[in-house]
Amino acid sequence: MSRVGIINPGAMGISIAASARAAGHDVYWSSAGRSEATRQRAEEQNLLALASLNDLCASCDVIICVCPPHAAQSVAEAVIDAGFRGLYCDGNAIAPQKAQAIGARLATAGIDFVDGSIIGPPAWKAGATRFYLSGSSAEQIAELFNNTVTEAIVIGDEIGKASALKMAFAALTKGSTALLSAIYGTADQLGVRDDLEREWAMRDSDSVAQRRNQVRNVTEKAWRFAGEMQEIAATFESAGMPPGFFVAAHDVYERMAQFKDAENPPEIEVILGALTKQQ
Amino acid sequence: MSRVGIINPGAMGISIAASARAAGHDVYWSSAGRSEATRQRAEEQNLLALASLNDLCASCDVIICVCPPHAAQSVAEAVIDAGFRGLYCDGNAIAPQKAQAIGARLATAGIDFVDGSIIGPPAWKAGATRFYLSGSSAEQIAELFNNTVTEAIVIGDEIGKASALKMAFAALTKGSTALLSAIYGTADQLGVRDDLEREWAMRDSDSVAQRRNQVRNVTEKAWRFAGEMQEIAATFESAGMPPGFFVAAHDVYERMAQFKDAENPPEIEVILGALTKQQ
Numbered sequence: 001m002s003r004v005g006i007i008n009p010g011a012m013g014i015s016i017a018a019s020a021r022a023a024g025h026d027v028y029w030s031s032a033g034r035s036e037a038t039r040q041r042a043e044e045q046n047l048l049a050l051a052s053l054n055d056l057c058a059s060c061d062v063i064i065c066v067c068p069p070h071a072a073q074s075v076a077e078a079v080i081d082a083g084f085r086g087l088y089c090d091g092n093a094i095a096p097q098k099a100q101a102i103g104a105r106l107a108t109a110g111i112d113f114v115d116g117s118i119i120g121p122p123a124w125k126a127g128a129t130r131f132y133l134s135g136s137s138a139e140q141i142a143e144l145f146n147n148t149v150t151e152a153i154v155i156g157d158e159i160g161k162a163s164a165l166k167m168a169f170a171a172l173t174k175g176s177t178a179l180l181s182a183i184y185g186t187a188d189q190l191g192v193r194d195d196l197e198r199e200w201a202m203r204d205s206d207s208v209a210q211r212r213n214q215v216r217n218v219t220e221k222a223w224r225f226a227g228e229m230q231e232i233a234a235t236f237e238s239a240g241m242p243p244g245f246f247v248a249a250h251d252v253y254e255r256m257a258q259f260k261d262a263e264n265p266p267e268i269e270v271i272l273g274a275l276t277k278q279q
Numbered sequence: 280m281s282r283v284g285i286i287n288p289g290a291m292g293i294s295i296a297a298s299a300r301a302a303g304h305d306v307y308w309s310s311a312g313r314s315e316a317t318r319q320r321a322e323e324q325n326l327l328a329l330a331s332l333n334d335l336c337a338s339c340d341v342i343i344c345v346c347p348p349h350a351a352q353s354v355a356e357a358v359i360d361a362g363f364r365g366l367y368c369d370g371n372a373i374a375p376q377k378a379q380a381i382g383a384r385l386a387t388a389g390i391d392f393v394d395g396s397i398i399g400p401p402a403w404k405a406g407a408t409r410f411y412l413s414g415s416s417a418e419q420i421a422e423l424f425n426n427t428v429t430e431a432i433v434i435g436d437e438i439g440k441a442s443a444l445k446m447a448f449a450a451l452t453k454g455s456t457a458l459l460s461a462i463y464g465t466a467d468q469l470g471v472r473d474d475l476e477r478e479w480a481m482r483d484s485d486s487v488a489q490r491r492n493q494v495r496n497v498t499e500k501a502w503r504f505a506g507e508m509q510e511i512a513a514t515f516e517s518a519g520m521p522p523g524f525f526v527a528a529h530d531v532y533e534r535m536a537q538f539k540d541a542e543n544p545p546e547i548e549v550i551l552g553a554l555t556k557q558q
Contacts, residue, residue: 096469119478130478155474164469169478171462176455182520183450189518190375190443195434199398199409199448239468240555241461244527251521276519 001025002144005060007053007075008034009042013066015122016091016131018045019150020064030056057084062144064089066118069098069227076102080109089141091116091131093170095234096160103135103159114141115159117166123150134161167235171246174225175232177218178249180211181256184268185275193272216265222256229253280304281423284339286332286354287313288321292345294401295370295410297324298429299343309335336363341423343368345397348506355381359388368420370395370410372449374513375439382414382438393420394438396445402429413440446514450525453504454511456497457528459490460535463547464554472551495544501535508532 005028006017017027029042031049042049050056057063057079063086065075072092079088088111090102096115103113114137120129131152133141142152155161187193200207218225233246255275259266284307285296296306308321310328321328329335336342336358342365344354351371358367367390369381375394382392393416399408410431412420421431434440466472479486497504512525534554538545 130481132474155471158470160469161471161474164466165471165474165478168462168466168469168471168475171465172459175458175462179454179458179524180451182515182524183447183454186450186515186518186520187443187447189520190440190447190514191437192434192440192444192447195411195440195444196447199444202409235469236461236465239465241465241468242527242530244523244525244530245458245461246523248521248523251523 002062003028003060004144005029005056005063006047007056007063007065007079008067009038009045009047010066012118012122013064014041014045014047015124015129016064016066016118016150017042017047019123019148020144021046022148023144023146025144028056028059053078054082057082060084061086062089062141063087064091064116064141066091068092068224069094069231072098073102073105076106080106080111084109084111087112087114087137087140089114089116089133091118093117093166093228093231094163095167095231095238096163097234097238098231099163100160112137113159114138115162116141117162119166119169123148125149127151132162132165135159138162164235167232170228171232171236174218174228174253175245175249177214178225178229178252179245181215181218181252181271181275182248184211184215185252185272188272189276212268213265215271216268218253219256219259219266219271220262222253223260226250226253226257281341282307282339283423284308284335284342285326286335286342286344286358287346288317288324288326289345291397291401292343293320293324293326294403294408295343295345295397295429296321296326298402298427299423300325301427302423302425304423307335307338332357333361336361339363340365341368341420342366343370343395343420345370347371347503348373348510351377352381352384355385359385359390363388363390366391366393366416366419368393368395368412370397372396372445372507372510373442374446374510374517375443376513376517377510378442379439391416392438393417394441395420396441398445398448402427404428406430411441411444414438417441443514446511449507450511450515453497453507453532454524454528456493457504457508457531458524460494460497460531460550460554461527463490463494464531464551467551468555491547492544494550495547497532498535498538498545498550499541501532502539505529505532505536 099115114135123129126149134156138154145152187196229246229250233243236243378394393414402408405428413435417433424431466475508525508529512522515522
C-alpha cells in the first residue's frame, strides 16, 4: 500500500483521491490555504490532512497533481522546493512539451515523473472516467487505481503521450463549443441569428435547442477552459498544425469567464451580450 | 417572364438555372472560354448559349452570379465593363462587407443589386436547397424561382444579410470538419491517434467511422473551401468575433487541395500524410 498525496482536492481531484482510498491506499492532502468546503469534502472521503506542502512531500511516496493548467509548473517547482523525493504524476490538461519540461525539471531534483491526463467527469461511477498515463513509471500510478471507478490506462513509456491525448480529445469537445459560441456571436451581431436557427431547424428540429444548450452549459466552466485552449494551441503548433482554432477558442472562453459563479446556465441572449460586448 | 443570365453554370449554377427555366424564364449563358462538358450540361437544361459576356449583358434583364468566392468581385467588374444595366444578384459565399462593396460598385454603374447565398446541395430535388436573398429588389429574384425546387427566401432589405447567413451556416459545417481534420493531424503527429480513436469508440462505437468519413468526404471539395474560409474569417472579424478558427481552417483546406481530382475519398492515412507534411 502506498502513501499518496493529492494536490489539489478540487471537484476532479477529490474523486481521483477517493479512488486511491477505495483501493486501500492512505491518501493525504495539505490543508494550507484551502477552504472549509474543501476540508469537508476531504474528510468525507477519509483523506488525511497535513498542515503544509512540506509535510505532504515528507509523508508521501507518490504525489498526484490535479490543478488548472496554468498552475502545473509552479506546483512542480513547489514540490521540488519542499524536498519531495518520490514519484510525481501530473494529471493536468497541459501541452505535451510542457509535461516534458516538468519531467526534465523534476529529474534534476531526483524526482521520478509520470505524465497523466484525465478524460471524463469526476470519477464517481464506473465506465466514465479514464486516467491516461505515460512514462517509464506509469504502471506504478496505474496500480494505485486497481478495481476502482478510475480506469487507469497506460499508453506508453514516453512522457507527453498522455498529455497529447488529452489535448486532442479536448480539442474536439471544447473547441467545437467555442466555435459554435463564436458563430452565435457573429450571427447575432450581423442580424441573422433567427435566420440561422430557422435554417438549422429545417434540417433537424432538435438542433436549435441542442446547440443553445451546448453553449449555455459551457459558460460555468469557461473561466478554466481558457487556459486549456492555450495549451491546445501550443500542442497544435508543436505538431505542425495551425493553432488558430484555439487562439480564437481562448478568446471566446475569456469573454464567458464572467459566468463562473452563475447558479443556472444563462439564457443565450445574456451569453451573446457578453460575447459581443466591445472588447 | 424574364430573360435571366447565369454566370457560371457549374454544378450549383446549372441547377439554379434549371429552376429558373422550370419557372418559364429564358435562361442564357455565355459559352466563351467554357468547356464542352459545360456546354452539354447547359444544352440538357435548355439554356440558351451566347457567344460572349457582352452578348449576355445586352440580352438579359437579370444576371445571377454563382462562382467561387475569390472571383465574385472580378465578375461584377466584368459585368460593369460589358455595359449591363439590369438587376444583378451575387449568390456567392462571400463576406457581407464584400457583398456591400460589390453592391456599391455596381450602383455607380447604374446596376441594381441583390445579395444572395445558397445553402444546400445543387438544387435537383425539393426541400434541400435554399436561395437566401436580401436587398430592396430581393423579391424580383425570388419570383424567378416560384414553384421550383430552388426555395428562394427573402430575409430582409439589407445588402449583406444573405451573405452573413451563409457565412454563419458554413462556419459550423466546414469549420467543424477543418477542426476535426487538424485534430487528426495533431494526434497522428504526436503518436496518439489510435488512443484517441479508442477513447472516441468507448463513448460511441460509430463515432470513429463517422469522423473518418467526415474528413475523407471533404477532401475533394477542400480546394474551393479554402477561399470560403477566408471570407468567413473576414466576416467574424467584422462582427467583433475572433477569426482564428477560419485562418486555421483555411490552412487545413489548403493542405488538402491536392485531392481535388481524386476519384474516391482517400484513406485517412493518405490525408494525414498531406496534412502533416512539412509546410
